[in-house]
Amino acid sequence: MTGRPASAVLPPSLRPWLGLIAALAALVVVALGVLYAGHSEPGVVDRWIIQPTADSLRPPWRHVALALDFLGEPAGSAMLIVAGVAGCLLLRRPRAAVLVVAGVGMTVGTTTLLKHLVGRTIHGAGNLSYPSGHTAFFTALALVVALLATGRLGLGRTAGTSLVLGAALVAGAAMGWAQVGLGAHYPTDVLGGWCTALAVIPATAGLVDRMADRLVDRMADAGLRERR
Secondary structure (H helix, E strand, C coil): CCCCHHHCCCCHHHHHHHHHHHHHHHHHHHHHHHHCCCCCCCCHHHHHHCCCCCCCCCCCHHHHHHHHHHHHCHHHHHHHHHHHHHHHHHCCCHHHHHHHHHHHHHHHHHHHHHHHHHCCECCCCCCECCCCHHHHHHHHHHHHHHHHHHHHHCCCHHHHHHHHHHHHHHHHHHHHHHHHHCCCCCHHHHHHHHHHHHHHHHHHHHHHHHHHHHHHHHHHHHHHHHHC
């Protein structure tokens, strides 16, 4: 591997822990998907936390929830992705820019596929709910930003893992609160979306690093051949 370790979007010190967390998150996604497949009512956990309705939140908190919800809609998410890519390029982190697009895209694509496979609905047969795409998107973006910050700051395993998981928790909790409060998702949908991001982003980051390292190796080999 000829690339600088600092250029990796998945810092080597975090790979074992995030790999384990990703595997556990994937198991949670599958377990919840099997448990609620074909359901159209809240489960026991959902009823225990909150019964989502269209008017669960009142102003001014409803306005906050709607603003967060907009960030997960096509227009809002596109704005965040463009801003994220631009920020990565300004910081000269092309791998991170690729991860913003590929990681978030893979996360949203996975949630869309799972929704059709699981078939859980809310407020009618046409409203597929598991897992929450809004929560998955916002968590995925937070994970990418946290990974970039970890690499830039040179954080170790403990501090880096804490930052990444803390960012994911804050982003997931914020968007999850908005989705449940607006009656768009059950709490377990939110958990599924959060875990989907935790499962997909580390795997995608590792793939981006491997592909980038191979490209660097090929360019280095080509340069050596030209100098001979």
